[in-house]
Amino acid sequence: MNNGGKFSLKYTSIGLFTLLLCTLTLFASANYHKSTDFYKHLTQVRPDTLPLKKDTLPGKQADSASRNLQQVDTLNVKISADSLDAPVNYAASDSMVLDVATKKITLYSKASTKYKDLDLTAYKIELDQPTQIVVATYLIDSVGEKQGKPHFVQGESNMDADSIIYNFKTQKGITKSTFTQQGEMFVYGERIKKVNISDFFALDGRFTTCNLDTPHFAFRTKRMKLVNQKLAVSGPIHPEFEGVPVPIYIPFGFFPLSQGRHSGILPPQFTANAQFGLGLEGLGYYKVIGEKFDVMLRTDVYSYGGWRAVLTPTYRKRYRYSGRLNLAYQNTRILSNDPKKEFDVNRSFNIQWSHVADAKARPGTSFQASVNAGSTQYNQFVGINPTINFQNQLYSSISYSKNWDNKYNLTLSMGHDQNSRTRQINVRLPDGSFTVNNFYPFQPNDFVGEAKWYEKLGLGLNTQFRNQVSFYDSAFSFKQLVDTMQWGAQHNIPITLALPSLGPIQVSPGVSYTERWYAQQFTRRWNGSKIDTTIDRGFFAARDVSFSMSLNTAIFGTFNKFGKNSSVRAIRHVIRPSISASYKPDMNGKDYYSTQVDTSGREVRFSKYDGSLYGAFGAGEFGGLSFTLDNNLEMKVRSKKDTTEGGIKKVRILDGFGLSGSYNFLADSFQLSPISLYVRSTLFEKINITASASMDPYKTDNKGYRINQYAWSGGKFSPGRLTSGNIAISTSFSSKQKEKQPTEPTDDLASAGLPMTLEEQQAQLNYVRNNPAEFADFNIPWSVNLSYSLSFSRLLKRDYSGYETQISSSINVSGDFNLTPKWKMGANTYYDFRGSSIQQLTMFLSRELHCWQLGINITPVGLYRSFNITINPKSGILRDLRINRTRYFYTQ
Structure with missing residues (x-):
């Protein structure tokens, strides 16, 4: 019997196979060749580039060297001199073909290539790697249309072409049948060579401001150079309209393309004026001195010898302040109405200054200035802006204010006003006010719960002072300044108290104390034929105090008893009555006196302070009631359109x-x-109505003076006499706007936050008023504006002989409508009912020409009659390329 283990053929075979595999792969290097130098490039330890410093301590040199020794891993890979310094990203929607033999990559259908800031798209793009040249082309489809035209973008360069050949490394290229846009200008070139990132040369070029593939107008040139977003320079150029060349040649062309501020000549506009002669208006130069300062000089020159010069410096500091100064001098020489002389000659000047400080620059402090001063006859002889000729008042104001924690406020100001007809000038220097906002002395700093009634007692202070001198510019003298010098001050202390409400009634007591200081007293006396005025100088004071208690509430009423089928659901009436009981003692009756004013012996009461800066307090004791009744009426109706x-x-x-x-x-x-x-x-929601009137409940005598009898006494009922009133009605109707046009950002002075002088504002408004055709909106097919005003008042005659009624009434009608989608006609008229005549009538006809516009403006009725015809491109860069014919006719 054999007790040994069983022999398994299966496990024996696996063991022999594993032993054989290990023996064969023990010294194998797979598919890679053995490189004895591989470790040297990646792991070689190099000594530090800095020399070893000896340690200052004896016996520490080796340790110091080991600490200064650095181990650096470097990759010594040799790069070809023809390689690009950035990766190239490419993509295509159809396919990409790589030709290994020629090292070319071809992209098909919506192909794109990006390299640094370069972006190239086309139907087909072929990249040659050895030469680093890329070629972009389009595809002609089955109907003969071009698909996937090459589009090139790099930095501020943007162009479309039939084909583009570009070298990545040198950044040079050639394009054929190329369109590019530089600001507002569209440039086309049969061939354009790009020599660097910003410079281009064009052969057989065409440039225009019309954004159509086949523009309405263009300028043709054989050679042209473009510096991207800076300028364009060309050789001889000639214009063409609708593809038809015009036989007018210009030896060269220079077109600034840079955005923002840059120096340059301001071209003039030719005009013909019946009084001034032929002239050039607006000729000048604009100079940029720095980022914060620039200056502009404009001149108007006329054939009769007259001229005008305007110097306009402008300054600005971002987030701090900005301002503008306008210095004008004119030497007027116009045809005279006097048969004894040929011309009327006048010299005048005008100074305007506008300054605005940024509110965030110094919180709590502000400084503003608006100055308009000069010769009183300056506006009368300005020929380019007829609207100014009607303005007889000039105003100036310079103010400084300081606020302390919204508790105290100090304001200092100076200003002037002058009348061009009377030639009187009033100068105020200085004026000021100091205000203490209401504070509550009995209110604790920290309180819990509802405040006590006495804690709502508030006090305040409002102090004002003024200084003024008056003189005539035609008879200026120091003695006149002294005689007309005035000063005054006024102090007001309001005391308020908010009592708890008595249900729906609010109770508000109040006390007010006012004191005025005067520098003169005026005494009027009848000398037998007229009134003489005597002025006593010194320091005088008057005081006034009043006590009041007011009750306010609101009463609501609704009537909704309408039928089920009625569209009116309810009418709501809100009444807000207010009654105030007040008392004012007679503290100023001593300052009043009676003086005869005419030969009949009639007397009128005057105050010693009538004609002073702050006026006189009212005379007499007052103890009575003041009442106010305000109403509001609205209704609710069922809407057929709005279901909310x-x-x-x-x-x-x-x-x-x-x-x-x-x-x-x-x-x-x-x-x-x-x-x-x-x-x-x-x-x-369309017709705006505003009306007010003053009704006197007392009768008058045969000269209009009041008598102490009620109007309804004597058996004849009458609520009283209307002594003054006015009513204004206005409405506007227009069709729906076809489409909303996107608003483009503007780079004018107003959008830059610079204040405009009054003359520049008036010039812009006058230009819009006299040239409405240039501002016609074809997106609104029609519009109508109506306004009517009526006012009357009973005024005392200058000789005190009685009262007279002055009435003024006028209607203003304006509107426009589209004759066709490209023709618009409009008119604006002003009719004075008192004079029973049309005071002014302006009509215009405008033609939309896509990139051009035609405007005809006619003013056949009015003191200043004119007409002008203007054809000009819409683009701002060619705004001075216009054909203009203007004539003015003055009817004096």
């Missing part, structure tokens, strides 16, 4: 209407004050 909120919407009938007045129980006569009436409404 149950299909009910609110319609305003009267936004507000009411009256106000007072009754003085302590007066011995004229106890009831005139009643003020007002109403305002927006009917159908």
